Amino acid sequence: MYFESLSAALTMDGHGAFVWSAYAITAVVLVGMLVAPWRRQRRTLRQLTGLLKREAGQPPPRDRSREV
Amino acid sequence: MWTLFHKFGSPPWLYRLSGSILRWLLPLTLLALVAGAVWGLLFTPPDFRQGNSYRIIYIHVPAAVVALAGYYVMAIAGAISLIWRMKMADVAMRATAPVGAALTFVALVTGSIWGKPTWGTWWVWDARITSMLILLFLYLGVIALYEAYENKALAAKACAVLSLVGTVNIPIIYKSVDWWYSLHQPASIKFTGGTTIDPSMLYPLLWMIVAFYALFTCCLLLNMRAEILERESRTAWVRRLAAGE
Numbered sequence: 540m541y542f543e544s545l546s547a548a549l550t551m552d553g554h555g556a557f558v559w560s561a562y563a564i565t566a567v568v569l570v571g572m573l574v575a576p577w578r579r580q581r582r583t584l585r586q587l588t589g590l591l592k593r594e595a596g597q598p599p600p601r602d603r604s605r606e607v
Numbered sequence: 608m609w610t611l612f613h614k615f616g617s618p619p620w621l622y623r624l625s626g627s628i629l630r631w632l633l634p635l636t637l638l639a640l641v642a643g644a645v646w647g648l649l650f651t652p653p654d655f656r657q658g659n660s661y662r663i664i665y666i667h668v669p670a671a672v673v674a675l676a677g678y679y680v681m682a683i684a685g686a687i688s689l690i691w692r693m694k695m696a697d698v699a700m701r702a703t704a705p706v707g708a709a710l711t712f713v714a715l716v717t718g719s720i721w722g723k724p725t726w727g728t729w730w731v732w733d734a735r736i737t738s739m740l741i742l743l744f745l746y747l748g749v750i751a752l753y754e755a756y757e758n759k760a761l762a763a764k765a766c767a768v769l770s771l772v773g774t775v776n777i778p779i780i781y782k783s784v785d786w787w788y789s790l791h792q793p794a795s796i797k798f799t800g801g802t803t804i805d806p807s808m809l810y811p812l813l814w815m816i817v818a819f820y821a822l823f824t825c826c827l828l829l830n831m832r833a834e835i836l837e838r839e840s841r842t843a844w845v846r847r848l849a850a851g852e
Contacts (some may be wrong), residue, residue, distance in 0.1 A: 540649050540650060541649060541650060541651065541652060541653070542649060548648070548649055551658075551659035551660075551662070552653075552658055552659055553658075553724075554658055554659040554660040554662075554724055555659070557660055557663070557720050557721070557723060557724050558648070558659060558660060558662045558663055560720060561663045561666065561667075561716070561717040561720040561721065562644060562648065562663075562666060564713070564716055564717070564720075565666045565670070565713050565716075565717060568709050568712065568713050569640070569709075569713075569822065571709070572705075572706060572709045572822075572826045573633075573825065573826060573829065575705070576702075576826065576829035576830040576832070576833040577829060577833075579833040579837075580829070580832055580833040580836055583833065583836045583837050583840060584836065584848070584849050587840055587845065587846065587849035588849045588850065590849075591846060591849055591850050
Protein backbone atom coordinates (compact mmCIF):
# COMPACT_ATOMS: atom_id res chain seq x y z
CA MET A 540 0.00 0.00 0.00
CA TYR A 541 1.22 3.50 -0.77
CA PHE A 542 -0.21 5.21 2.32
CA GLU A 543 1.38 4.69 5.73
CA SER A 544 -1.83 4.62 7.73
CA LEU A 545 -5.58 4.52 7.31
CA SER A 546 -5.93 8.17 8.28
CA ALA A 547 -3.32 9.14 5.67
CA ALA A 548 -5.34 7.24 3.06
CA LEU A 549 -8.51 9.03 4.17
CA THR A 550 -7.09 12.57 4.15
CA MET A 551 -4.73 12.12 1.15
CA ASP A 552 -2.82 15.32 2.04
CA GLY A 553 -5.92 17.45 1.83
CA HIS A 554 -7.32 15.86 -1.33
CA GLY A 555 -9.16 13.06 0.46
CA ALA A 556 -12.54 14.79 0.51
CA PHE A 557 -12.43 15.28 -3.27
CA VAL A 558 -11.16 11.82 -4.15
CA TRP A 559 -13.39 9.85 -1.78
CA SER A 560 -16.53 11.82 -2.63
CA ALA A 561 -15.86 11.29 -6.37
CA TYR A 562 -15.55 7.54 -5.79
CA ALA A 563 -18.62 7.47 -3.55
CA ILE A 564 -20.82 9.30 -6.08
CA THR A 565 -19.57 6.99 -8.84
CA ALA A 566 -20.32 3.91 -6.74
CA VAL A 567 -23.88 5.11 -6.09
CA VAL A 568 -24.51 5.80 -9.80
CA LEU A 569 -23.04 2.45 -10.89
CA VAL A 570 -25.20 0.54 -8.38
CA GLY A 571 -28.23 2.46 -9.63
CA MET A 572 -27.35 1.57 -13.24
CA LEU A 573 -27.45 -2.12 -12.35
CA VAL A 574 -30.43 -2.10 -9.97
CA ALA A 575 -32.82 0.00 -12.13
CA PRO A 576 -33.18 -2.50 -15.03
CA TRP A 577 -33.24 -5.41 -12.60
CA ARG A 578 -36.14 -3.88 -10.68
CA ARG A 579 -37.94 -3.04 -13.92
CA GLN A 580 -37.67 -6.67 -15.02
CA ARG A 581 -38.90 -7.95 -11.65
CA ARG A 582 -41.88 -5.59 -11.80
CA THR A 583 -42.89 -6.79 -15.28
CA LEU A 584 -42.65 -10.43 -14.27
CA ARG A 585 -44.58 -9.87 -11.04
CA GLN A 586 -47.38 -8.01 -12.84
CA LEU A 587 -47.58 -10.79 -15.38
CA THR A 588 -47.66 -13.48 -12.72
CA GLY A 589 -50.54 -11.66 -11.02
CA LEU A 590 -52.36 -11.38 -14.32
CA LEU A 591 -51.94 -15.08 -15.04
CA LYS A 592 -53.22 -15.99 -11.56
CA ARG A 593 -56.31 -13.82 -12.02
CA GLU A 594 -56.95 -15.39 -15.40
CA ALA A 595 -56.60 -18.89 -13.96
CA GLY A 596 -58.94 -18.06 -11.04
CA GLN A 597 -61.72 -16.74 -13.25
CA PRO A 598 -64.35 -19.09 -14.66
CA PRO A 599 -63.86 -19.72 -18.36
CA PRO A 600 -65.69 -17.14 -20.53
CA ARG A 601 -69.25 -18.14 -21.44
CA ASP A 602 -69.63 -19.46 -24.91
CA ARG A 603 -71.95 -16.88 -26.42
CA SER A 604 -72.03 -18.40 -29.87
CA ARG A 605 -74.87 -20.76 -28.93
CA GLU A 606 -77.04 -18.02 -27.40
CA VAL A 607 -79.45 -16.62 -29.87
CA MET B 608 -24.24 -14.84 -41.31
CA TRP B 609 -27.92 -14.38 -42.11
CA THR B 610 -28.98 -17.05 -39.64
CA LEU B 611 -27.04 -15.17 -36.96
CA PHE B 612 -28.75 -11.97 -38.01
CA HIS B 613 -32.12 -13.66 -37.71
CA LYS B 614 -31.22 -15.14 -34.35
CA PHE B 615 -30.36 -11.70 -33.01
CA GLY B 616 -33.81 -10.64 -34.13
CA SER B 617 -35.37 -13.33 -31.97
CA PRO B 618 -36.35 -12.00 -28.51
CA PRO B 619 -36.41 -15.33 -26.60
CA TRP B 620 -33.03 -16.33 -28.03
CA LEU B 621 -31.50 -12.98 -27.08
CA TYR B 622 -33.11 -13.13 -23.64
CA ARG B 623 -31.64 -16.56 -22.90
CA LEU B 624 -28.22 -15.70 -24.36
CA SER B 625 -27.94 -12.47 -22.36
CA GLY B 626 -28.99 -14.36 -19.23
CA SER B 627 -26.22 -16.91 -19.60
CA ILE B 628 -23.65 -14.17 -20.34
CA LEU B 629 -24.68 -12.09 -17.31
CA ARG B 630 -24.39 -15.07 -14.98
CA TRP B 631 -20.59 -14.95 -15.20
CA LEU B 632 -19.90 -11.47 -16.59
CA LEU B 633 -21.73 -9.55 -13.85
CA PRO B 634 -19.85 -10.98 -10.83
CA LEU B 635 -16.57 -10.73 -12.75
CA THR B 636 -17.27 -7.08 -13.57
CA LEU B 637 -18.10 -6.14 -9.98
CA LEU B 638 -14.92 -7.86 -8.78
CA ALA B 639 -12.83 -6.04 -11.43
CA LEU B 640 -14.34 -2.67 -10.51
CA VAL B 641 -13.67 -3.09 -6.79
CA ALA B 642 -10.14 -4.41 -7.41
CA GLY B 643 -9.38 -1.56 -9.82
CA ALA B 644 -10.71 1.08 -7.43
CA VAL B 645 -8.63 -0.29 -4.53
CA TRP B 646 -5.57 -0.42 -6.81
CA GLY B 647 -6.01 3.15 -7.99
CA LEU B 648 -6.91 4.56 -4.58
CA LEU B 649 -4.36 2.85 -2.37
CA PHE B 650 -1.62 1.12 -4.37
CA THR B 651 -0.48 3.66 -6.95
CA PRO B 652 2.03 6.47 -6.37
CA PRO B 653 0.71 10.06 -6.29
CA ASP B 654 1.16 12.34 -9.27
CA PHE B 655 4.25 14.52 -8.83
CA ARG B 656 2.36 17.68 -9.74
CA GLN B 657 -1.25 17.03 -8.74
CA GLY B 658 -0.58 14.93 -5.64
CA ASN B 659 -3.39 12.58 -4.66
CA SER B 660 -6.26 14.33 -6.40
CA TYR B 661 -5.25 12.68 -9.66
CA ARG B 662 -6.59 9.35 -8.31
CA ILE B 663 -9.97 10.45 -9.67
CA ILE B 664 -8.50 9.59 -13.10
CA TYR B 665 -9.28 5.90 -12.50
CA ILE B 666 -13.02 6.57 -12.64
CA HIS B 667 -13.14 9.80 -14.65
CA VAL B 668 -11.32 8.60 -17.77
CA PRO B 669 -12.96 5.14 -17.99
CA ALA B 670 -16.43 6.68 -17.53
CA ALA B 671 -15.75 9.27 -20.25
CA VAL B 672 -14.22 6.74 -22.68
CA VAL B 673 -17.10 4.29 -22.33
CA ALA B 674 -19.73 7.07 -22.43
CA LEU B 675 -18.32 8.03 -25.84
CA ALA B 676 -18.08 4.44 -27.07
CA GLY B 677 -21.65 3.92 -25.88
CA TYR B 678 -22.81 6.64 -28.21
CA TYR B 679 -21.43 4.67 -31.18
CA VAL B 680 -23.36 1.63 -30.01
CA MET B 681 -26.56 3.68 -29.75
CA ALA B 682 -26.07 5.35 -33.14
CA ILE B 683 -25.22 2.07 -34.92
CA ALA B 684 -28.22 0.35 -33.31
CA GLY B 685 -30.31 3.33 -34.41
CA ALA B 686 -29.04 3.01 -37.98
CA ILE B 687 -29.81 -0.74 -38.06
CA SER B 688 -33.29 -0.09 -36.69
CA LEU B 689 -33.88 2.57 -39.36
CA ILE B 690 -32.54 0.59 -42.31
CA TRP B 691 -33.68 -2.97 -41.57
CA ARG B 692 -36.57 -2.21 -39.17
CA MET B 693 -34.99 -4.68 -36.77
CA LYS B 694 -36.91 -4.58 -33.49
CA MET B 695 -34.02 -5.81 -31.38
CA ALA B 696 -31.80 -2.99 -32.70
CA ASP B 697 -34.45 -0.60 -31.50
CA VAL B 698 -34.37 -2.34 -28.10
CA ALA B 699 -30.57 -2.01 -28.02
CA MET B 700 -30.72 1.68 -28.91
CA ARG B 701 -33.23 2.37 -26.16
CA ALA B 702 -31.24 0.29 -23.64
CA THR B 703 -28.01 2.21 -24.33
CA ALA B 704 -29.39 5.68 -23.64
CA PRO B 705 -29.77 5.51 -19.82
CA VAL B 706 -26.41 3.70 -19.44
CA GLY B 707 -24.63 6.30 -21.56
CA ALA B 708 -26.35 9.14 -19.74
CA ALA B 709 -25.29 7.77 -16.34
CA LEU B 710 -21.67 7.32 -17.46
CA THR B 711 -21.53 10.81 -18.97
CA PHE B 712 -22.93 12.15 -15.71
CA VAL B 713 -20.19 10.31 -13.78
CA ALA B 714 -17.52 11.71 -16.10
CA LEU B 715 -18.82 15.26 -15.66
CA VAL B 716 -19.24 15.08 -11.88
CA THR B 717 -15.87 13.42 -11.20
CA GLY B 718 -14.23 15.86 -13.60
CA SER B 719 -15.80 18.74 -11.72
CA ILE B 720 -14.61 17.38 -8.36
CA TRP B 721 -11.14 16.87 -9.85
CA GLY B 722 -11.15 20.40 -11.26
CA LYS B 723 -11.64 22.10 -7.91
CA PRO B 724 -8.27 21.16 -6.30
CA THR B 725 -6.39 21.08 -9.64
CA TRP B 726 -7.68 24.08 -11.59
CA GLY B 727 -9.23 25.97 -8.69
CA THR B 728 -12.72 25.85 -10.17
CA TRP B 729 -15.62 23.37 -10.31
CA TRP B 730 -16.60 24.25 -13.84
CA VAL B 731 -15.28 26.02 -16.94
CA TRP B 732 -17.02 26.38 -20.28
CA ASP B 733 -14.10 24.68 -21.96
CA ALA B 734 -14.60 22.83 -25.27
CA ARG B 735 -14.15 19.31 -23.88
CA ILE B 736 -16.46 19.86 -20.93
CA THR B 737 -19.11 21.65 -22.97
CA SER B 738 -19.15 18.97 -25.67
CA MET B 739 -19.47 16.29 -22.94
CA LEU B 740 -22.43 18.22 -21.53
CA ILE B 741 -23.97 18.16 -25.02
CA LEU B 742 -23.40 14.38 -25.05
CA LEU B 743 -25.37 14.11 -21.80
CA PHE B 744 -28.22 16.14 -23.33
CA LEU B 745 -28.18 13.93 -26.44
CA TYR B 746 -28.57 10.80 -24.29
CA LEU B 747 -31.31 12.44 -22.22
CA GLY B 748 -32.88 13.72 -25.42
CA VAL B 749 -33.18 10.20 -26.82
CA ILE B 750 -34.83 9.02 -23.59
CA ALA B 751 -37.25 11.97 -23.52
CA LEU B 752 -38.05 11.74 -27.22
CA TYR B 753 -38.97 8.06 -26.91
CA GLU B 754 -41.31 8.82 -24.01
CA ALA B 755 -42.87 11.75 -25.88
CA TYR B 756 -44.36 9.60 -28.66
CA GLU B 757 -47.51 7.60 -28.17
CA ASN B 758 -46.71 5.59 -31.31
CA LYS B 759 -43.62 3.58 -30.41
CA ALA B 760 -42.63 2.74 -34.00
CA LEU B 761 -42.54 6.44 -34.73
CA ALA B 762 -40.65 7.08 -31.47
CA ALA B 763 -37.98 4.56 -32.47
CA LYS B 764 -37.56 6.24 -35.83
CA ALA B 765 -37.24 9.73 -34.31
CA CYS B 766 -34.74 8.51 -31.69
CA ALA B 767 -32.65 6.78 -34.37
CA VAL B 768 -32.49 9.98 -36.40
CA LEU B 769 -31.58 12.04 -33.32
CA SER B 770 -28.81 9.62 -32.30
CA LEU B 771 -27.41 9.61 -35.86
CA VAL B 772 -27.43 13.41 -36.09
CA GLY B 773 -25.78 13.57 -32.66
CA THR B 774 -22.71 11.64 -33.88
CA VAL B 775 -21.26 14.93 -35.20
CA ASN B 776 -20.56 15.71 -31.54
CA ILE B 777 -18.29 12.66 -31.07
CA PRO B 778 -15.25 13.76 -33.15
CA ILE B 779 -15.63 17.21 -31.59
CA ILE B 780 -15.26 15.68 -28.11
CA TYR B 781 -12.24 13.63 -29.21
CA LYS B 782 -10.45 16.54 -30.86
CA SER B 783 -11.58 19.32 -28.51
CA VAL B 784 -8.45 19.17 -26.32
CA ASP B 785 -6.22 19.56 -29.38
CA TRP B 786 -8.28 22.17 -31.24
CA TRP B 787 -8.96 24.48 -28.31
CA TYR B 788 -6.11 24.61 -25.87
CA SER B 789 -7.58 25.28 -22.43
CA LEU B 790 -7.58 23.93 -18.89
CA HIS B 791 -8.34 20.34 -19.83
CA GLN B 792 -5.17 18.42 -20.51
CA PRO B 793 -4.66 16.62 -23.86
CA ALA B 794 -4.83 12.84 -24.10
CA SER B 795 -2.06 10.98 -22.23
CA ILE B 796 -2.66 7.60 -23.86
CA LYS B 797 -2.17 7.31 -27.60
CA PHE B 798 -2.33 4.25 -29.80
CA THR B 799 0.47 5.58 -32.01
CA GLY B 800 3.28 5.79 -29.47
CA GLY B 801 4.20 8.72 -27.27
CA THR B 802 2.08 7.71 -24.28
CA THR B 803 2.90 10.21 -21.55
CA ILE B 804 1.90 8.26 -18.46
CA ASP B 805 3.99 6.05 -16.18
CA PRO B 806 3.26 2.28 -16.31
CA SER B 807 2.49 2.29 -12.56
CA MET B 808 -0.49 4.53 -13.36
CA LEU B 809 -1.21 3.26 -16.87
CA TYR B 810 -1.95 -0.36 -15.90
CA PRO B 811 -4.61 0.37 -13.26
CA LEU B 812 -6.13 2.90 -15.66
CA LEU B 813 -6.32 0.37 -18.51
CA TRP B 814 -7.72 -2.17 -16.04
CA MET B 815 -10.49 0.24 -15.05
CA ILE B 816 -11.28 1.07 -18.69
CA VAL B 817 -11.77 -2.65 -19.40
CA ALA B 818 -13.88 -2.98 -16.23
CA PHE B 819 -16.08 -0.05 -17.29
CA TYR B 820 -16.56 -1.60 -20.74
CA ALA B 821 -17.66 -4.81 -19.02
CA LEU B 822 -20.01 -2.81 -16.80
CA PHE B 823 -21.45 -1.09 -19.86
CA THR B 824 -22.07 -4.49 -21.45
CA CYS B 825 -23.79 -5.78 -18.30
CA CYS B 826 -26.03 -2.72 -17.98
CA LEU B 827 -26.87 -2.83 -21.68
CA LEU B 828 -27.89 -6.49 -21.46
CA LEU B 829 -29.91 -5.92 -18.26
CA ASN B 830 -31.76 -3.01 -19.84
CA MET B 831 -32.39 -5.00 -23.02
CA ARG B 832 -33.82 -7.91 -21.02
CA ALA B 833 -36.16 -5.60 -19.11
CA GLU B 834 -37.26 -3.97 -22.37
CA ILE B 835 -37.76 -7.31 -24.16
CA LEU B 836 -39.96 -8.63 -21.33
CA GLU B 837 -42.13 -5.53 -21.42
CA ARG B 838 -42.55 -5.63 -25.19
CA GLU B 839 -43.14 -9.36 -25.37
CA SER B 840 -45.39 -9.62 -22.31
CA ARG B 841 -48.27 -10.92 -24.45
CA THR B 842 -46.30 -13.74 -26.03
CA ALA B 843 -46.40 -17.36 -24.90
CA TRP B 844 -42.73 -17.62 -23.96
CA VAL B 845 -42.84 -14.66 -21.56
CA ARG B 846 -46.05 -15.98 -20.00
CA ARG B 847 -44.39 -19.33 -19.45
CA LEU B 848 -41.47 -17.48 -17.85
CA ALA B 849 -43.82 -15.55 -15.53
CA ALA B 850 -45.78 -18.65 -14.59
CA GLY B 851 -42.62 -20.59 -13.78
CA GLU B 852 -41.30 -17.94 -11.41
